[in-house]
Amino acid sequence: MSGATTSTGESGSGALTARDQRMSKLFRRTLVTALVAGGTFLLTIALNVQDGDIWQWTVSIALGSAALIVQYLVDFGDRLEAVEESHRRHVDEMKARLTEQHEEIRFTVDESFAKINAATELFSKVDGSVLRSDEVTHLVLGYTQVGDRGSAIVKTFAEEELGRLARLMENLSNGGADCAGENHEWLIDLTRCVKKTLYATSTSVDRDFWSSEPARRYLAAQEKAIKTRGVEIRRLFLVDRREEVTESLRDLCARQRTFGIDARIAVHAELTPTAQMTPLNDFIIFDGELCYETEPDIRVMPAKTTLRMTREHVEERVNRFTVLWEATEPQPEPAADPTIT
Known part of the structure; x- marks a missing residue:
């Protein structure tokens, strides 16, 4: 048997039940009316010996009608009470829904104002900071434009970069930051920012670095710092034994002196x-305020780069460099070729 047939049968059964209930109520009212009228008629006959008086029928009909009216009034009262109860529940439900909607609207408005206040407070701090607020504004605008126009992979990449920048800012505010491997961009950017001094040590760990492309940009940034801002740059190439002072190391040291570096x-x-x-x-110590360090792995390769700004750490590195520098003699200048006039 199909579902449609079953549904129709159930609907008909429900309608039949409601009709039976109405018929049952009508039958009960009729029965009660007849019983009241008949009982009244019999009572008037018993009380009055004169048969056939019209008032017996009148009283019987009147009381029967009154009984029928009372039943309808009772039913009407029940119906009215049910309607009032339904209306009361409806009003209560409306009040509850309105209260809930009011709370939701209030929460949404409060949350929106909280976000606006947070954004206003944030930009107020940015404007009051010594950092360049226009760059922060450009960052926010650029990020929103990428979110509106960029593809899925571009958006994901932007989120990763913004997260990396946010973590860097947070770490710097706590006095230090680190990253895996050797971060050449940090090194070059810090050299572009240095204003007074740059003191550096160089061991065999980063000896291969000096023949790389980042080293070329690093030396160019150092030369510009010396010539345009008068930055004093000192570099110590550290070896354990005299046998490690090779001709290539001497050439590297001499080449750096051509950039104005005291090597x-x-x-x-x-x-x-x-x-x-x-x-x-x-x-590497920048302006005596920030220390850039690399940590080697078991293969003596740079495995980690750290930035430290705590006063105790930087002062310890400055003292260490000063001790090594003062214990080292300046490199002799290359002898002039007598054939050159």
Whole structure:
């Protein structure tokens, strides 16, 4: 049997039940009316010996009608009470819905105003900061434009870059940051920002770096810092023994001096006892305020780059560099060729 047939049968059954209920109520009212009228008629006959008086029928009909009216009034009262109860529930439901909608609207408005206040407070802090607020504005505008026009992969990439920048800013505000590998962009950007001094050590860990393309940009940034801002740059090439001072290392040192860098080679075994107690590692101190360091892995390759700005850490690196620098003799200038006039 199909579902449609079943549904029709159920609907008919429901309608039949309602009709039966109405017929049952009508039958009960009729029965009660007849019983009241008949009982009244019999009572009047018993009380009055004169048969056939019209008032017996009148009283019977009147009381029967009154009984019927009372039944309808009782039913009407029940119906009215049911309607009032239904109306009351409807009003309560409307009030509950309106209250819920009011709360939702209020929450949405409060949340929107909170976001506006947070954004206003944020941009107020940006405007009051020593940092360039126009760059922050460009960042926000650029990010929103990428979100509106970029493809899915561009949006994902933008989110990753923005997250990386946010983590960097947060870490810098806490006094330090780090990243995997050697971050050449940090190195070059810091060199472009330095204003007074740049003190650096260079061990065998980063010896191959000097023949790379980032090294060329790094040296160019150092040369510009020296010539345009008068930055003092000192670099110590650190080796353990005299045998490690190769001709290529001397050439590297001499080439850096052509950029205006005061470069020296420090042989750890030939330093003073105090200097020999100083640990040797790669670090660069910018303006005596920030230290850029690389940490090698088991293959003696740069595995991690860290930025440290805490005063104790930077002062320790400055003291370490000063001890090594003062224990090292300046490199002799190359002798002039007598054939050149």
